[in-house]
Amino acid sequence: xxxxxxxxxxxxxxxxxxxxxxxxxxxxxxxxxxxxxxxxxxxxxxxxxxxxxxxxxxxxxxxxxxxxxxxxxxxxxxxxxxxxxxxxxxxxxxxxxxxxxxxxxxxxxxxxxxxxxxxxxxxxxxxxxxxxxxxxxxxxxxxxxxxxxxxxxxxxxxxxxxxxxxxxxxxxxxxxxxxxxxxxxxxxxxxxxxxxxxxxxxxxxxxxxxxxxxxxxxxxxxxxxxxxxxxxxxxxxxxxxxxxxxxxxxxxxxxxxx
Amino acid sequence: xxxxxxxxxxxxxxxxxxxxxxxxxxxxxxxxxxxxxxxxxxxxxxxxxxxxxxxxxxxxxxxxxxxxxxxxxxxxxxxxxxxxxxxxxxxxxxxxxxxxxxxxxxxxxxxxxxxxxxxxxxxxxxxxxxxxxxxxxxxxxxxxxxxxxxxxxxxxxxxxxxxxxxxxxxxxxxxxxxxxxxxxxxxxxxxxxxxxxxxxxxxxxxxxxxxxxxxxxxxxxxxxxxxxxxxxxxxxxxxxxxxxxxxxxxxxxxxxxxxxxxxxxxxxxxxxxxxxxxxxxxxxxxxxxxxxxxxxxxxxxxxxxxxxxxxxxxxxxxxxxx
Numbered sequence: 001x002x003x004x005x006x007x008x009x010x011x012x013x014x015x016x017x018x019x020x021x022x023x024x025x026x027x028x029x030x031x032x033x034x035x036x037x038x039x040x041x042x043x044x045x046x047x048x049x050x051x052x053x054x055x056x057x058x059x060x061x062x063x064x065x066x067x068x069x070x071x072x073x074x075x076x077x078x079x080x081x082x083x084x085x086x087x088x089x090x091x092x093x094x095x096x097x098x099x100x101x102x103x104x105x106x107x108x109x110x111x112x113x114x115x116x117x118x119x120x121x122x123x124x125x126x127x128x129x130x131x132x133x134x135x136x137x138x139x140x141x142x143x144x145x146x147x148x149x150x151x152x153x154x155x156x157x158x159x160x161x162x163x164x165x166x167x168x169x170x171x172x173x174x175x176x177x178x179x180x181x182x183x184x185x186x187x188x189x190x191x192x193x194x195x196x197x198x199x200x201x202x203x204x205x206x207x208x209x210x211x212x213x214x215x216x217x218x219x220x221x222x223x224x225x226x227x228x229x230x231x232x233x234x235x236x237x238x239x240x241x242x243x244x245x246x247x248x249x250x251x252x253x254x255x256x257x258x
Numbered sequence: 259x260x261x262x263x264x265x266x267x268x269x270x271x272x273x274x275x276x277x278x279x280x281x282x283x284x285x286x287x288x289x290x291x292x293x294x295x296x297x298x299x300x301x302x303x304x305x306x307x308x309x310x311x312x313x314x315x316x317x318x319x320x321x322x323x324x325x326x327x328x329x330x331x332x333x334x335x336x337x338x339x340x341x342x343x344x345x346x347x348x349x350x351x352x353x354x355x356x357x358x359x360x361x362x363x364x365x366x367x368x369x370x371x372x373x374x375x376x377x378x379x380x381x382x383x384x385x386x387x388x389x390x391x392x393x394x395x396x397x398x399x400x401x402x403x404x405x406x407x408x409x410x411x412x413x414x415x416x417x418x419x420x421x422x423x424x425x426x427x428x429x430x431x432x433x434x435x436x437x438x439x440x441x442x443x444x445x446x447x448x449x450x451x452x453x454x455x456x457x458x459x460x461x462x463x464x465x466x467x468x469x470x471x472x473x474x475x476x477x478x479x480x481x482x483x484x485x486x487x488x489x490x491x492x493x494x495x496x497x498x499x500x501x502x503x504x505x506x507x508x509x510x511x512x513x514x515x516x517x518x519x520x521x522x523x524x525x526x527x528x529x530x531x532x533x534x535x536x537x538x539x540x541x542x543x544x545x546x547x548x549x550x551x552x553x554x555x556x557x558x559x560x561x562x563x564x565x566x567x568x569x570x571x572x573x574x575x576x577x578x579x580x
Binding site for chain 2: 013017024093094095096098117118123124125126127128129130132133134136137138139140141142144157158159160161162163164165166167168169172177178179219220221222223224225226227228229232235236237238239240244245246247248249251252255257258
């Protein structure tokens with residue numbers, strides 16, 4: 001079975017984020033790492049495609065030929081990666097990104113495409129379903145468990161009330177929630193092996209897409225401004241000297257909650 | 259550019275239209291002169307009057323979609339209406355599981371972008387959206403620059419739901435076309451997770467626990483406290499991911515948005531993901547042992563202390579009052 005995992009490489013979420021002053025979009029020019037949300041999809045793919053002849057391929061779109069996040073996923077055990085990196089892609093919106101990823105995924109003809117439900121940085125949460133529609137595939141979002149039974153994928157999908165058991169014929173697109181599996185840490189051997197695993201770097205024209213469909217040119221939406229949210233005003237912060245519970249009781253009394 | 263026609267993707271359960279649906283219909287009345295709803299399922303006739311009361315003059319009913327997930331058939335039905343010349347200026351979609359699926363597929367079918375995670379709309383020549391950034395400390399405004407229909411996916415509780423007293427709408431059939439392989443996902447069984455007390459997104463008091471509780475069994479403190487306060491028990495994504503509590507308890511970006519009178523955050527550091535879902539609470543009380551935890555920056559009362567000491571003491575104090 002061939003599984004593709006969409007991997008997003010993002011600025012380290014632990015570092016202070018910065019926006020480009022011209023476009024108000026996230027500054028992605030620095031070092032990028034694998035989005036932690038994607039480690040669950042990579043792990044799930046490795047577990048589902050662990051047999052003889054199975055293969056896990058990563059697909060990512062990132063500026064400046066960035067591969068550090070992909071190397072992390074390759075070190076976990078993925079076989080190879082496709083990176084789409086092209087100056088023309090800067091400022092792409094979700095639909096433009098989906099067109100690029102779909103065109104790259106098509107080259108692999110996978111049985112299953114796995115992605116996170118949403119990225120940590122942009123969190124639009126629409127790209128995987130857009131990819132499915134572009135590829136003419138069924139999709140199951142918000143999977144909290146995934147199993148393969150022959151040519152069927154069986155998923156427990158989160159719902160407002162609990163969860164649904166959903167099945168779909170392969171090939172299909174599945175988005176997984178964090179916590180669906182426990183991602184492995186790359187071993188030293190894995191890290192060494194990842195250095196020599198193939199990463200195919202493609203441009204927009206390699207994919208047969210028009211530059212006008214992607215990037216800031218193709219994005220038919222723009223951020224007009226970014227401003228500080230209304231501050232809540234700093235409240236009272238006290239160190240518990242054994243009276244912490246009583247402080248809360250008094251506060252709740254003031255509010256007439258109790 | 260006037261916004262004459264606004265469509266709302268309407269979702270309902272056996273209890274009637276979902277609250278986010280009513281919120282969007284209310285907002286749609288403020289945005290445009292004609293408000294219409296699109297919905298699906300076998301119970302449309304029984305919710306049509308309620309949709310009309312909140313502003314819909316016409317309800318397009320996709321009807322029974324069997325056991326299919328709604329993404330493919332409902333987006334197909336909407337695209338068919340639009341291709342047939344019935345074209346809204348704006349489509350408002352609730353940021354629910356199914357709503358996001360419909361919006362994503364429709365975006366491709368119409369070749370139109372989508373703006374998601376919208377928490378506010380500012381009407382004007384072109385509608386500006388508001389999106390929380392960086393845990394809600396910043397607000398980004400955005401707009402569409404191309405041709406409509408403009409698809410907005412809107413988070414729950416962005417607007418107040420108020421009935422407009424509209425008459426019963428006309429219900430028009432809008433059957434889904436054959437969407438082929440894309441309609442392959444079928445629901446085989448549904449499971450509801452039981453929970454007692456008020457619903458998380460409707461409770462006036464929410465008590466949430468996070469990683470600082472230390473172990474799954476300590477979540478019992480959160481549940482007991484919630485019960486004593488007549489509230490609902492919530493959780494951070496960290497402990498949902500860790501399997502301590504079911505997903506239905508999750509408050510945050512990928513979970514529920516809550517705006518209770520009091521939100522009590524216990525052992526929650528205040529990750530961006532969490533803050534987006536609870537920042538709108540009227541009063542926030544936080545208990546955390548790390549005085550630098552981001553949650554304190556939005557707390558009205560912050561107790562720097564050990565939840566394992568403060569919570570049992572609080573439970574005792576509340577019990578002794580009753």
